[in-house]
Amino acid sequence: MTDARTFSSPLDLQSVRADFPILSRELAGGFPLVYLDSANSSQKPVQVVQAISDHYLKHNANVARAMHQLGAEATAAYEGGRDKVAAFIGATNRDEIVFTKNASEALNLAAHTLGAGLKPGDVVVISEMEHHSNIVPWQLACERSGATLKWFGVTEDGRLDLSNIDELLTEQTKVVSLTWVSNALGTINPIAEIAVKAKAVGATVVVDASQAVPQFPVDVSTLGVDILVFTGHKAVGPTGIGVLWGRYDLLASLPPFLGGGEMIEIVRMTGSTYAPPPARFEAGTPPIAQAVGLGAALDYLSGIGMDKIAAHEHAIVEYALEGLKTVPGLKLLGPTDAVDHGGAISFELAGVHPHDISTVLDTRGIAVRAGHHCARPVHERFGMQSSTRASFYLYTTPEEIDALVDGLGFVRSFFKVD
Structure with a gap:
């Protein structure tokens, strides 16, 4: 040794x-x-813990609602966290960043909203090495829609088995959702290369980057995927916050995931209209202090x-x-x-x-x-x-x-x- x-x-x-x-x-x-x-x-x-503590002790208020100074400070801090996430992963539009409570919720958001457009005969492709959070939501989406779930296997040496990629990625394939780095095997998958083939047949590409974003540089502007998710607590950030990045035109075409305050445009008893992204997908009081902490965490990682x-x-x-x-x-x-x-x-x-x-x-x-x-x-x-x-x-x-x-x-x- x-x-x-x-x-x-x-x-x-x-x-x-x-x-x-x-x-x-x-x-x-x-x-x-x-x-x-x-x-x-x-x-x-300590830098992350101090940032969260400072927010609670000096700037605590709800966001987007309060018209007083504390509300303005809290809103600026929360949206500042969004700016830092966008910069960290190379997003060119801050409104492509959606805050969730974790990566599991982000993947459920993707599966629920993309799943609304699935129908019998459509195919969703995942892999055998996925975290349960990138398996179960797609199983549920296929059960609801009648679509078929298929998956890449794993080779004896723990790599994705891409030998049948042309059989899995066809015109019937509507979604490909894969982990970038396996949480169990440690395998780093060739996401960019797979995305090229998936996009060639018109599929939407979703990436679980929970183990990737904390470990190496990520640039969604060049990766060639449509949606990428990760969680804060694996990236020296707080628990209780996850991130979904999506191409803005895609997000704008998707239905809401959860209903409630702040995700609406107009509400009447006869029906409602919805806010544009990212607010459309952030119903209710969001993880405010957690967004502040995540911003501090990404500052910390960037500084190193x-x-x-x-x-x-x-x-x-x-x-x-x-x-x-x-x-x-x-x-x-x-x-x-x-x-x-x-x-x-x-x-x-x-x-x-x-x-x-x-x-x-x-x-x-x-x-x-x-x-x-x-x-x-x-x-x-x-x-x-x-x-x-x-x-x-x-x-x-x-x-x-x-x-x-x-x-x-x-x-x-x-x-x-x-």
Whole structure:
């Protein structure tokens, strides 16, 4: 295994970690926290927490309704968050940014509104490696409309099986909705290339970028897709806020998702008309402080540099793969090299249930996730009920990877695995 002393990263990890006080915690038993669950939810820097606190303590009010100074300040802060999201992902029109409560709601919004135009004979294409949030909404949309759901399979090495792409993408295909980075396999999919083929047959392309936006630079202006969603809490931002970006002409053609205040133009007892995007899709009081926090989070990531974050992720994944391969009886789920590999690695350890692995590692301060990671179909593809997942981010150090590898050795001895 590579010596941590020779590990090279473009980030000043000591400086970065100083912004995340939780990473200096000492847990029960005197072990330092080794947080390897960032694909589930990232930790938050003090800059984000302070921005949210400052908003609540000094500027709290509802938006778009109040005509007083606090209302104007809150509205400016909320819309400022929209501006920052647009700039961060390369959107040329701020009105293409819709705030939701998470990526799951954003995907449901896409499936519900696009699904309103589906009919029997139409086809929706997803993949076997999707998060449940990008499977169930399309199943429901197909049930409502009579459309057919089809999917790309997964190869033995954990990549999308594109061998039958011309059979899946035909004139009957109306929607293609894929994850950019698998939360279970870590696979980075060739979204731009698939989008070209999907657009050639007239399909609308939706991308779940929940694991992509936090990890590497994203530019929707050149990606060639129609809708992209992500969530704030995986990008050092707060919980309770997600983002849907969509081409404005597409959004303007879609029906509302939820009805209520602020998404309307005129309401009469005989019927209503609706506001243009993004207000059409933001019924009720929105996640105001969360938008402020998300803006601060994206400022933080931009200040460090997404290119540097991507390079660090690649280096730490490469280091982790090398280390995990030294653990006897460990089988990787998904790609076994760092090429087109995001910051999550799932695995099984012969003779030990993933829940037991997680529990024993936790006694040593190491936080990983165990289960099917809301991606049960891809686990079934590989004949597994569940797995253990370690996931990394801009604050992950090689010493933490070493602690994981040592911890897995302890797990083997604890359960007396040969």
